[in-house]
Amino acid sequence: MFLKSEGFASSLSDPTGRYTLQQFCGEAALPYGSAPVSLETFTQYALSFQQHLVPMVEEVLVTMLDRQSNRFELRLATGEEVRATRVVVATGLSHAAYIPSALAELPAELLSHSSNHHDLSKFKGRFVVVIGGGQSALEPAALLNEGQARVSLLIRRSSIE
Ligand SMILES: Cc1cc2nc3c(=O)[nH]c(=O)nc-3n(C[C@H](O)[C@H](O)[C@H](O)COP(=O)(O)OP(=O)(O)OC[C@H]3O[C@@H](n4cnc5c(N)ncnc54)[C@H](O)[C@@H]3O)c2cc1C
Numbered sequence: 337m338f339l340k341s342e343g344f345a346s347s348l349s350d351p352t353g354r355y356t357l358q359q360f361c362g363e364a365a366l367p368y369g370s371a372p373v374s375l376e377t378f379t380q381y382a383l384s385f386q387q388h389l390v391p392m393v394e395e396v397l398v399t400m401l402d403r404q405s406n407r408f409e410l411r412l413a414t415g416e417e418v419r420a421t422r423v424v425v426a427t428g429l430s431h432a433a434y435i436p437s438a439l440a441e442l443p444a445e446l447l448s449h450s451s452n453h454h455d456l457s458k459f460k461g462r463f464v465v466v467i468g469g470g471q472s473a474l475e476p477a478a479l480l481n482e483g484q485a486r487v488s489l490l491i492r493r494s495s496i497e
Contacts, residue, residue, distance in 0.1 A: 338372035340475075346373050348385050355389060357381050401425070436467070450476045459485040469496050 339346055347356040360381045361368035367377075386393060400411035401423065410418045433449040450472045456479050466477040469491035480487045 337375040339375065339378055340471075341373070343368050343373050346378060348382065350385070350389055355385055360384055439467075456480050456483050456485070459483065461485065464488075465490060467491075469493060 343357050343361075347358070357373065357378070358368050360366075361377065364380065364384075366380075396416075397413040398410055399413050400409075402409045406421070408420050408423045410420065410423070412418065430451055433451050435447070435449060439447055450466075450468075453476065456476060459480055460483055463486045464480050465488045466473050466480070467490045469489075473489065473491075474496065477487050477489045
C-alpha cells in the first residue's frame with residue numbers, strides 16, 4: 337500500500353523542520369522522490385520521528401476525561417487516574433465514523449464503515465456499494481475494483497475531484 341501524498345508532502349512537522357521524510361530516507365538508504373511512498377517506509381519514518389522527538393510516549397487508551405474546577409482528570413484503561421492542568425486531545429477521526437440513519441439498522445455483515453477495513457480481499461467477486469465522494473470512499477472503491485469486487489460508487493455531486 338502507498339501514500340497518495342508525494343514524498344515532499346508527507347513529512348511530519350517538527351519545530352526545526354529538519355526531520356523530514358527525505359532526510360530519514362537518506363539515512364536509512366530507502367528510495368525517495370521517484371517512487372510513491374510505501375506505507376512501510378512512512379511507518380518506519382513516523383516511528384523514528386517519535387523515538388527521536390517525542391520519546392515520552394505511553395501507549396494506553398484514555399477511557400475518561402473530566403474537567404474539574406482548575407484541572408482535568410483522566411482515567412486510563414489500566415485503571416490508573418491522572419491529573420493535568422492542560423490536555424491536548426488529538427484522537428483523530430477513528431471514533432467519529434458516520435453511518436447515515438437510513439442505513440444504520442442494516443446488519444453488520446451487510447454494512448460496514450471504511451475505517452473497519454484493512455484487507456478488502458474478502459469482497460472478491462461480491463457486489464459492493466461504496467457511499468461517499470471523499471478520500472475514504474475513493475480509495476476503498478479503487479482497491480475493491482482492483483481486487484475484483486463489483487463496485488458501485490454513490491456520491492451526491494455530479495462529478496468527483
Ligand atoms: C484512507 C486514508 C488515506 C490517507 N492517505 C494519506 C496520505 O497519503 N497522505 C497524508 O498526508 N494523509 C493521508 N491521510 C490522512 C491522514 O491519515 C490523517 O490526516 C492523519 O492521520 C491525521 O492525524 P491525527 O494525528 O489527527 O489522527 P490519527 O492519525 O487518527 O491519530 C489519532 C491517534 O489517537 C489515538 N487515540 C484515539 N482515541 C484515543 C483514546 N481515547 N486514548 C488514547 N489514544 C487514542 C489513536 O489510536 C491514534 O493513534 C489518509 C487518511 C485516510 C483515512
